[in-house]
Amino acid sequence: MSPDSYLVGLIGSGIGPSLSPALHEREADRQGLRYLYRLIDIDTLGVPPERTGELVRSARDMGYDGLNVTHPCKQQVLAHLDALSPQAEALGAVNTVVFEGDLAIGHNTDATGFAASFARGLPEAPLERVVQLGAGGAGAAVAHALLALGAGRLTVLDALPDRASALAASLNRHFGPRRATAADLLDIAAETTGADGLVNATPIGMAGHPGLPLPADLLHPGLWVAEVVYRPLETALVRTARALGCPTLDGGGMAAYQAADSFRLFTGREPDTARMLADIADLTSAR
Incomplete structure (x- = not known):
């Protein structure tokens, strides 16, 4: 995608109510970015966690810039990545994947x-x-x-x-x-x-x-x-x-800051964490 356009997804189970799409897309809108955040729910797809690697490869082939990964796929994804950040390696779990060319790099922002x-x-x-x-x-x-x-x-x-x-x-x-x-x-x-x-x-x-x-x-x-x-x-x-x-x-602060850290990894841009904290408060009060 173009430097100002991003395609990102979340892989996990039962993720329909996730606030991640709104958190990321709101901050992207404020920064003037075209940013689409899609949910890749293994329950909806009928895909077991053991096939997380196939979803990662498909996302890369479809032009995704990166992925967030949540339960129950944070450990399953490890074997399908080309490299890990030091923190992801220490934790033995990945919640963020960044595609750099043909490489899939795992990070943990939790x-x-x-x-x-x-x-x-x-x-x-x-x-x-x-x-x-x-x-x-x-x-x-x-x-x-x-x-x-x-x-x-x-x-x-x-x-x-x-x-x-x-x-x-x-x-x-x-x-x-x-x-x-x-x-x-x-x-x-x-x-x-x-x-x-x-x-x-x-x-x-x-x-x-x-x-x-x-x-x-x-x-x-x-x-x-x-x-x-x-x-x-x-x-x-x-x-x-x-x-x-x-x-x-x-728990709102952790949710906002981990999303901000993922946004930074995906875009290379500095997120406004104060605004994302306000987004969490707004989104949780609305549901």
Whole structure:
């Protein structure tokens, strides 16, 4: 496509409600770009995640400039790329693919998105002891971001204990021994006592999975609380923590910053993150 025209897509499952097309296209319109963002839903196509590579090759052959990749394809896509950014390689997951000639280059903007959101929303938050709920794809990105931001000790809890243990082991290989540990969900009360912060990187709190990811009585005013879920922006966790006086961070910032980082990779242009943050607030309030 021409230098001012871009064709981009999102590969994933059940992505009909995604805000990515609107986020990208709004920013492109403001910058005077022709920018088409298409959804490539494997459920609609009847394609299993194992065929993600075929979708990537087809998109490249059709002239796409790049792709975003979401659940359950972030790991499946790895084997079909020509190179990975250092962060994508460390995370073992890709959420952004940029086509450079015949090459498909994988990136991950989830970790940078969370880090930027955290630095903006909770700049003075203590990081000596942090508890994270969730060790899936989003959890891995958030954990990397927290340790890169300087978290002294990160404890990861997940409904699948082996997944939490595997993530902690990977983090310690990357950041150094004893920076991360896995704990059983049954020990969540002991882990949150005395913790500086809590991050929810599970789907609990989403419109389709309402509720709290932990008992409300484990929250206390000395705890900052960060959320990955952004639909709704005010999850039950954010609302409950805020009522207790906890400093809180909703998931909208991560969504906006990761989209901005992807937009930069696709276009080489600098996105206006303040406007994209406003877009998130507008789009989530409208749905």
